[in-house]
Every structure is written in C-alpha cells, then in structure tokens.
Amino acid sequence: MPSGQSQPFRIAAFSGFSGDKWTALKEQAEGSGCSVLFGDYLAEMNLATRALELRKRPDLGYEQSFLHHLRIAAPAIKQTRPKILTNAGALNPRGLAEKVARLLRDEGMSDLKVAYVEGDNIIDRLDELRAAGEDLHHLEDSSRRLDSWPLKPASANAYVGARGIVAALRAGADIVISGRCTDASPVIGAAAWWYNWSWDNYDALAGALLAGHCIECGAYVTGGNSSGFKGIKDYYNFSMGIAEIEANGTFVITKQPNLNGVVNTVTVRSQILYEIQGDVYLNPDVQALIDNIKVTGLDKDRVLVSGVRGIAPPDTTKAAIxxxxxxxxxxxxxxxxxxxxxxxxxxxxxxxxxxxxxxxxxxxxxxxxxxxxxxxxxxxxxxxxxxxxxxxxxxxxxxxxxxxxxxxxxxxxxxxxxxxxxxxxxxxxxxxxxxxEYWPGRVRQAHLPLTVGFVGSDKRISVAPVTQTVPVQPQQDYDSAQAFDPNAYGPTTVGPLGWVVHARSGDKGGNANVGFFVRDQDEYDWLKALLSKKALVGLLAKDFDNNRLERVEFPGMLAVHFVIHDYLGKGVSSTVRIDCLAKSVAEFLRARHVEIPNKFLGRGKI
Incomplete structure (x- = not known):
C-alpha cells in the first residue's frame, strides 16, 4: 500500500513514444528514487501502425519496444522494485502483459504481479454501440457521423481514463499494462491510488493530469524539442522528467541531478503548451481549467506549476477509429x-x-x-x-x-x-x-466499462464506467484586445520572431496547435498585441488555407496560444505534409520576420 500521505508523490517518466531512449527505464529505476515509473508509448500514428500489423500478425498489436526497455532495465528493477505503468499494450494489452510476465520469470522476478486493463478497444462493439444510440460523430463536426465514412474500421479505441489503473494498483499489481488510455492517465491513476483521492476531487485530479502532461513526452520537459536549445549545455542523451505531486494537485517538475538535460520555466511552459486544445484540457476523469495556470522557477531543475482547477469530466471521450x-x-x-x-x-x-x-x-x-x-x-x-x-x-x-x-x-x-x-x-x-485514415469520433463514457485481468490468474475486476459528468467546457476563443503599434516600445529592428519569442507546436488530430511565449512582462504585452488572428494569417503566409483559428492567452505563462484547424488534413497517418506531426510549425513561424523592439533585443537573442 502507498505510504506517501505526508510527502509529495513522486513519479518518473521513462518513455515519450514507442521508439524512445532504450536506457531510460533503467536510469529511472536505478537513480530516480521514485516508487512508480511511467512510460507513454502511444500516439494516433501508433494505433494506425498496429492496426496494419494486426492484419498480418493477430498475436501482436502492442508496442514491442517496451519489452526491450524492460529487459535492459531488469537488473535495476530487481533491486529497486518500482511499480511500472504503461499504455504500451496498444491494441493487445493482454498479449503484452503475458510477454512481460514471461520476461520477468526469466529474470528471476516471477513474484511481480502483472495486470492488464481492457475495455478501450471497441472494434467488436460498434454495432452494439450504434444500437445504444452512439453515432460516433466526428470530433470537429457533430453532423458527420461514422456511418457516413466510406471506410471500414480496422481498429476503434476509446480514450479511457485512470480508473482501471487505480483498480489494478489497489489489487496489488506491480506492473500495469493499458491499451488506449490517455497519455496522462497512468500519472492520474498513480496519484489517485497514492492519496486515495475520490473521483470528485477535481482540483487534485486536474493537477495530476497536467503533471502527467508535463512528463508524458519524456525528454520534452528536460530540453528536447526546445526553442531554447542553444542555451542548454551538452544537448544530447537527455534524462526524463520527474513529477512531485502534492495532495492538492500542485506539482513540481524536476529530473535526476546527475543526468543530462535541464528543467526550467522554458522547458516546462513549452511542454504545457504542447498539443493542448486551448484553456480547457480534456480528459475522461476531469476537465482541467488552465486559464490561470502559473509556472514558477524554484531552484536549479525545479519548477512549480500551480493554479490548475478542475471540474467534472465530460460525458463523452474521444474514439480513435x-x-x-x-x-x-x-x-x-x-x-x-x-x-x-x-x-x-x-x-x-x-x-x-x-x-x-x-x-x-x-x-x-x-x-x-x-x-x-x-x-x-x-x-x-x-x-x-x-x-x-x-x-x-x-x-x-x-x-x-x-x-x-x-x-x-x-x-x-x-x-x-x-x-x-x-x-x-x-x-x-x-x-x-x-x-x-483516421476518424476522431466521440463516444459516451457511460458505455465504456473496463476490466482488469492478471497474468496467471482467473481473477477479473470490473470497473464501472464514468457516469458523474458535465457537458464539455467550451474553449475560450478571443482575439487580441488592443491594436498593434510597432513603435509603442521605441525603435525596432526587422528580424525573425524567434529572436525573442519561444514557441512549441504539435498535432491534435487534423489540427495543429502552437503556443508562443516570452521572457518578461513587457515582452508579453507586446506579444499579445502583435499576435492577433490576422497577424497569424500573415505569418502563415502560403500555408494558410482559410483555416479556422482559435486563440487564447495564458498570462501566468506569458503565452499566446492558437489552434489551426485542418492544418494536417485528416491527421498524421494520411496527411500530405512532410511535417506530419506539426512539430515544425512553431519553428517556421519563429523564422518569420516582424518588427522587434530594440530594447528586447538588447536583452540578448534566444
């Protein structure tokens, strides 16, 4: 049972995608001091790849790289005995769990209990769900129903939450293999288990959701993919992030001090702004309201994130078809x-x-x-x-x-x-x-019960679906409140926006998101006025194709955030863009020329 009631719960990440750093699990098991380790392996692209794989190999459908990571880390795990949570089960969590149990037996750890969570895979339930009133309408357009899609679904997975993971941990699981839970769900589940949170402790759950979002991409929060990369010494072989989560959901992001990388307000703000919908971060267990989120540097490699609030989860969740x-x-x-x-x-x-x-x-x-x-x-x-x-x-x-x-x-x-x-x-x-081709649909959570199984046992735990819900909280969307005056801050020099502005971008289905942020308050006042929707259209130039834009500001992060709808067409698995994950959008926009106040340039270029 957890014993961390009087101290922050600490959880370390060891993977941000399927082919991530092979030694990260070993490093975190050896030196993080965390009792729970977490690896995120899934993205929309993975599900597409696994769906093709299952056509030839029905025994696979999971992320095989997790087995390689686990084998490398086995001696360290045998010594430190952390609990390990991962969504590497993809389309076949039971199949991966059985392989994991066999590997552990070979490594002399047959006493570890391996659990798997099922229920996200709805490919065999589509007719049943239709009969129950589900039309699995498109995430971007409720008038577009799945029945109007000309393709035959090859896979269908609902994005489920943390409740199956909590049930597995409460039943004594040492390793929990999930399918398509959300990326941050293992972190929410681990914190909820540790503190024995009720499912209506929404502020705490929302904080854990953002903590999970910060570390789910592995090295992204320790300097990877950072527009501040030139200021990071030894830019290679990054460690991965660690979250220290308080009982109220406030958290600190940090890392192992003896490993490469850096945790600062730039890396943390970058990751918070990565692949979000806007000022409401949706999850099957909670809706996190992040309009008042604040990021504060505490000490070397220690950043505090506060101000996250939560409300009840939405009645629907995303279905990746x-x-x-x-x-x-x-x-x-x-x-x-x-x-x-x-x-x-x-x-x-x-x-x-x-x-x-x-x-x-x-x-x-x-x-x-x-x-x-x-x-x-x-x-x-x-x-x-x-x-x-x-x-x-x-x-x-x-x-x-x-x-x-x-x-x-x-x-x-x-x-x-x-x-x-x-x-x-x-x-x-x-x-x-x-x-x-990817169809991002919606399905009601009330139709998504989960089941927890254990390798080598007939024991099955039924997990009731989420039923205490509220409608989806609308994302705020507003333009700049003031007209841009290029001379408001004195003389200017025309040059790349990225000389003084950081940015991070990513994909959300067929959309791209991009968040811009700066170093100081006066730079933020300038940035808010500069980055109107019309100005973003101008910066996108030839890449703007009448896309719908959403805009919101984050004062506690000195950030302006946009969603560019339909930038990737039908999404990563079929887009014609070579930047299929929209990771380069931010760097393209940082390279565009604007008038920059000389007083900002005098502080040095990023």
Whole structure:
C-alpha cells in the first residue's frame, strides 16, 4: 500500500513514444528514487501502425519496444522494485502483459504481479454501440457521423481514463499494462491510488493530469524539442522528467541531478503548451481549467506549476477509429543550382501530361511540393540543392500502373528531364503500401466499462464506467484586445520572431496547435498585441488555407496560444505534409520576420 500521505508523490517518466531512449527505464529505476515509473508509448500514428500489423500478425498489436526497455532495465528493477505503468499494450494489452510476465520469470522476478486493463478497444462493439444510440460523430463536426465514412474500421479505441489503473494498483499489481488510455492517465491513476483521492476531487485530479502532461513526452520537459536549445549545455542523451505531486494537485517538475538535460520555466511552459486544445484540457476523469495556470522557477531543475482547477469530466471521450484508405507511395526528386522553380515546374508539367486527367483522377492525392531553396553563391553542391517530395495516395493499387510503382511517374520522359535531374535512388518507398485514415469520433463514457485481468490468474475486476459528468467546457476563443503599434516600445529592428519569442507546436488530430511565449512582462504585452488572428494569417503566409483559428492567452505563462484547424488534413497517418506531426510549425513561424523592439533585443537573442 502507498505510504506517501505526508510527502509529495513522486513519479518518473521513462518513455515519450514507442521508439524512445532504450536506457531510460533503467536510469529511472536505478537513480530516480521514485516508487512508480511511467512510460507513454502511444500516439494516433501508433494505433494506425498496429492496426496494419494486426492484419498480418493477430498475436501482436502492442508496442514491442517496451519489452526491450524492460529487459535492459531488469537488473535495476530487481533491486529497486518500482511499480511500472504503461499504455504500451496498444491494441493487445493482454498479449503484452503475458510477454512481460514471461520476461520477468526469466529474470528471476516471477513474484511481480502483472495486470492488464481492457475495455478501450471497441472494434467488436460498434454495432452494439450504434444500437445504444452512439453515432460516433466526428470530433470537429457533430453532423458527420461514422456511418457516413466510406471506410471500414480496422481498429476503434476509446480514450479511457485512470480508473482501471487505480483498480489494478489497489489489487496489488506491480506492473500495469493499458491499451488506449490517455497519455496522462497512468500519472492520474498513480496519484489517485497514492492519496486515495475520490473521483470528485477535481482540483487534485486536474493537477495530476497536467503533471502527467508535463512528463508524458519524456525528454520534452528536460530540453528536447526546445526553442531554447542553444542555451542548454551538452544537448544530447537527455534524462526524463520527474513529477512531485502534492495532495492538492500542485506539482513540481524536476529530473535526476546527475543526468543530462535541464528543467526550467522554458522547458516546462513549452511542454504545457504542447498539443493542448486551448484553456480547457480534456480528459475522461476531469476537465482541467488552465486559464490561470502559473509556472514558477524554484531552484536549479525545479519548477512549480500551480493554479490548475478542475471540474467534472465530460460525458463523452474521444474514439480513435482507423480504416485502411488505400495505397500510398512517395519519393524525392532533387534540383541543383539556378532556376529551381522552373526546373520543378517542368517536371510537374511532364508528370501531369503523362498521367492525363483520367490518370490523375484515379488518385485521391498526387502532391508535388518543393522543400527548401538553395543558398546564394553556394559553396558546395549540397548548398545549391532543393528537394521536391512527391506523394501519391489512391483507393486502389491499380492507379499506380502495371508496375505498381510510383517510380514509373517520376521521370516519364527518360533522359528528357531538366538539367541536373536527380532522384532518390532507394526506390522502396515508391512501392505502394496500405495507409490508414483516421476518424476522431466521440463516444459516451457511460458505455465504456473496463476490466482488469492478471497474468496467471482467473481473477477479473470490473470497473464501472464514468457516469458523474458535465457537458464539455467550451474553449475560450478571443482575439487580441488592443491594436498593434510597432513603435509603442521605441525603435525596432526587422528580424525573425524567434529572436525573442519561444514557441512549441504539435498535432491534435487534423489540427495543429502552437503556443508562443516570452521572457518578461513587457515582452508579453507586446506579444499579445502583435499576435492577433490576422497577424497569424500573415505569418502563415502560403500555408494558410482559410483555416479556422482559435486563440487564447495564458498570462501566468506569458503565452499566446492558437489552434489551426485542418492544418494536417485528416491527421498524421494520411496527411500530405512532410511535417506530419506539426512539430515544425512553431519553428517556421519563429523564422518569420516582424518588427522587434530594440530594447528586447538588447536583452540578448534566444
């Protein structure tokens, strides 16, 4: 049983995605001093990949990398005996739990109890749920019902909360394997178990949700993907975050002091702003109100997060539904030196003429996008070269011609190509492969009971669904309250926004989010006025496609946050953007030029 009533509950992260740092679990088991370790392995892309995998290997469907991480960490785990929580079970938590139990037996730890949580996988319940009144309508448009989707679902998983994890821990589980619980649910579950919170202790639950959000991406809170990376010494081999959660939900983010990385107000604000919907962070167990969130540096590698409030959870939760949409292939073509735009346009014309209207109509997507421009007066061939990525998607493989290979379309006139033509010699990506389209739906929580099982036992624990709910709290959305005056802070210099502004971006289904934040209050007053919705349209430039924008401010983080709707089309598994997770949006926008007050530049560039 937990014994931490009189001290903060401490939990350490060891993974932020399936292929994360292999030694992190070992490092946290050895040196974090935490009694609970947590690894997040899932994203929308993982579920799509696992759905394709199950078509060939019904015994898999889980994140196999967790087994490698566990094997490396086994000697340390044998010594320190932490509890380990993970959602690496993906589409087959029981299958992974059985593999984990076998590994533990081989490592001399057969006494550890391995539990698995099921109930998120609703692929076999879709007809039952429809009969119960569920239409699984689209997250962005309630008028679009799943029945209108032309694809056959290959997987369907509801984003469930922490209650199954709590039940497993209360029953004595040492390792808990979940499927598609939310990324932060293991942290909520561990804290709720530790403090024996009731499910209506919403402020505390909301704090644990944000603590989980801070550490769920592993090294992101210790310097990874940070716009302040130039100020971090030894920018490699990062440790992962540790959350110290108080009984009221207030928490401190920290790390092991002897390992690389840094925890400061920049890294913590970056992670809080990463992949959020706005000022309400939704979860199946609580809705966290973060409009008054405050981030305060305490000491070296110690940052306090306070001001999070909670209300009852929403009556619905997200359902990630994946279907095989057809076939996809891609490759890259390169042009060097002068007249890059003209060279690539000549290839576009050749390909369009070769395919003809009838041929192009067989593709749902045939995208040819240029990336990069050469340097002026280049000093090497690499400096003089740009790339055009060609991506093709079609519902039927026959669209790719008798050779069923995109290569046939890339150089349709043989040696009649533009001067200096090069293509990617590795042609494996040119062979069409099945690809997944993602449907983000909604399903009522009342229809989502969970079950906890234990490897080697017939014991099953039934976990009642969430029923004490309120409607979804609307996200605030408002524009800048004041007109921007470029001269309000004295003389200015035109230069990249990122000289004085940090930012972090990510994907939320087909949307992209981006949060901007600054160092000082006067910079924030300037930032709020500068970053109106109209100004963001201008900064997005050619990438703006009449996207709906949502905007909100976070004074306690000196931040302005946007959601850019439909930026990724149908989401990571089928978007035509090479930045499929929208991680580069922030860096693109930081590179855009604005008028910056010289007094801010005098404080140094980021």
């Amino acid at each position: 994946c279907g095989v949409a057809g076939y996809q292939a891609e490759t890259m073509v390169f042009a060097t030196g002068l007249d890059i735009d003209e060279k690539f346009e000549s290839l576009r014309v050749q390909i369009r003429n070769h395919l003809g209207t009838k041929g192009l109509d067989q593709f749902s997507v045939f995208d040819m996008t240029q990336y990069g421009t050469p340097k002026a007066n280049p000093q090497s061939e690499a400096d003089a070269t740009s790339m055009m990525r060609i991506l093709a998607q079609a519902p039927k493989i026959e669209a790719f011609g008798p050779t069923k290979n995109l290569m046939a379309f890339i150089n349709p006139e043989g040696l009649g190509h533009f001067p200096g033509f090069q293509w990617l010699m590795d042609s494996r990506m040119c062979i069409p492969q099945p690809y997944i």
